[in-house]
Amino acid sequence: MGAGHAHRLYLPGASPVHRLPPQCKLVAVLVFVAAVVATPRERIWAFAGYALLLAAVAAVARVPYGVVLRRTLIELPFVVFALLMPFVASGERVTWLGLSVSEAGLWGAWNILAKGTLGVVASILLAATTEPRLLLLGVERLRMPQPIVQIAAFMLRYADVVAGELRRMRIARASRGFEARDVRDAGVLARSLGALFLRSYERGERVHLAMVSRGYDGRMPAWHAVGATAAQWTAAAALPAAAALIAAAAWIIP
Amino acid sequence: MHVPDGFINAPVSVAAGVVAAGGVAVALRGARRELDDRTAPLAGLTAAFVFAAQMLNFPVAAGTSGHLLGGTLAAILVGPYTAVLCMAVVLGMxxxxxxxxxxxALGVNITIMGLVTVAVGYGVFRLLLRVLPATRPAVTGAAFGAALVSVPAAAAVFTLIYAIGGTAEVPIGTVAGAMIGVHVLIGIGEALITSLTVxxxxxxxxDLVHGARGLLRKPELRTRAASGAGA
Structure with a gap:
């Protein structure tokens, strides 16, 4: 159960990271995450290296460290899972801080915490420096099929509208004295959801009619192009190239 | 439960990504049959609905709360192909x-929470409808059963992926027991909300419930002659 997605992560700014074309940043983050995931977990120094790289990116992008740390809370459920691991994993047991724990489990917990946190921080930096709309353009430039991009664009455009309806329903329920206390109140919440679905779907029908009346034929008109120059690709490659070097070193150096 | 990076090893993540991409490609073709050129706005708004629905927390017990996954609900309401697209887009965003x-881990997440919940949920729903009478309580019951099964099924597939590509040596029986046990409970909440919403x-x-289309008649608007004077 993730936490609610109450607010977007984007932080407006004009840093060099903000100005890079979205497709360059997407590829950079994907390669970075792939390098992190493929690194053997015993090379603790490699993960320290990755963390330094991300810290450098955050500094260049002027994203405050506190903001990044607060947003990593989203992976909390899996941290709980990771912390349980040393106690339930099999294999040789070692005594650590007076507790008998599994050595393999400790490594497993470290593996999940390190790789998961690095992945979350990389995603946070991407989302903090790239407007959602531009991220979609980047996804489109990377040859994602048009219909998927369109669905995502509509979802983004109307997510706040639909969430707003949900909020107004909650206020309406509350002002009539409703407070969800236990399972027996599920019926009221479900009726809200049913109404929300009808409103969303019917809004979709109206949007479609409005689009057809403006000449929609299944394709969206071209959005403004976001081309990337070789220099921009090179600049964006700094992070994944450094990460790939660390990963390669981690595999070669015992 | 969104799987983070590093939980499943790289080769299995890539394999799950291929499975997810294949599933989404099939869904793209199928959704055009379900919705034709209305696909983008309707699937987009349904995705926004699923996204918002996941923000609605419902109380479970003793101060804890859960929220909907929505795979089965979306499949019953808009059809399985469109539902897969919606879930994939929501998870990607x-x-x-x-x-x-x-x-x-996006491939893993789409496979578990998109493909499995939709396929299992919709499959069980249609199977139940075949044996149940065509009434509103029966459709509601079928939705309950479908959502109830879909969540532990997703947990079982997660356990399977974990057994192949997990990065920690937890005995697989322990993982299966814990995951499926917890998700049976989550499944009850999911089933309750899904069936009541449907x-x-x-x-x-x-007419908007895709999974029961043609099963129930549209309610007629009836007007009754006023009896007596002044009503």
Whole structure:
């Protein structure tokens, strides 16, 4: 159960990271995450290296460290899972801080915490420096099929509208004295959801009619192009190239 | 539960990514049959609905709360293909914009929470409808059963992926027991909300419930002659 997605992560700014074309940043983050995931977990120094790289990116992008740390809370459920691991994993047991724990489990917990946190921080930096709309353009430039991009664009455009309806329903329920206390109140919440679905779907029908009346034929008109120059690709490659070097070193150096 | 990076090893993540991409490609073709050129706005708004529905927390017990996954609900309401697209888009946006779920684990997340919940949920729903009478309580019951099964099924597939590509040596029996046990409980909440939501849509616009289309008649608007004077 993730936490609610109450607010977007984007932080407006004009840093060099903000100005890079979205497709360059997407590829950079994907390669970075792939390098992190493929690194053997015993090379603790490699993960320290990755963390330094991300810290450098955050500094260049002027994203405050506190903001990044607060947003990593989203992976909390899996941290709980990771912390349980040393106690339930099999294999040789070692005594650590007076507790008998599994050595393999400790490594497993470290593996999940390190790789998961690095992945979350990389995603946070991407989302903090790239407007959602531009991220979609980047996804489109990377040859994602048009219909998927369109669905995502509509979802983004109307997510706040639909969430707003949900909020107004909650206020309406509350002002009539409703407070969800236990399972027996599920019926009221479900009726809200049913109404929300009808409103969303019917809004979709109206949007479609409005689009057809403006000449929609299944394709969206071209959005403004976001081309990337070789220099921009090179600049964006700094992070994944450094990460790939660390990963390669981690595999070669015992 | 969005799987983060590093939980599943790289080769299995890539394999799950291929499975997810294949599933989404099939869904793209199928959704055009379900919705034709209305696909983008309707699937987009349904995705926004699923996204918002996941923000609605419902109390479970003793101060804890859960929220809907929505795979089965979306499948019953808009059809399985469109539902897969919606879930894939929602999961992708959550990974990209909210860092919820690792980018390298996106394939795993789409496979579990998109493909499995939709396929199992919709399959069970149609099977139940075949043996149940065509009434609103029966459709509601079928939705309950479908959602109830879909969540532990997703947990079982997660356990399977974990057994192949998990990065920690937890005995697989322990993982299976814990995951499926917890998710049976989550499944009850999911089933309750899914069935009640389907029921409330059925009461107003039965024609919009894709999974039960043609099963129930649209409610007629009846006017009754006023009896007596002054009514």
């Amino acid at each position: 959550q990974a990209l914009l909210f860092a919820d779920g690792g980018l390298s 029921s409330s849509v059925l009461a107003v616009r039965p």
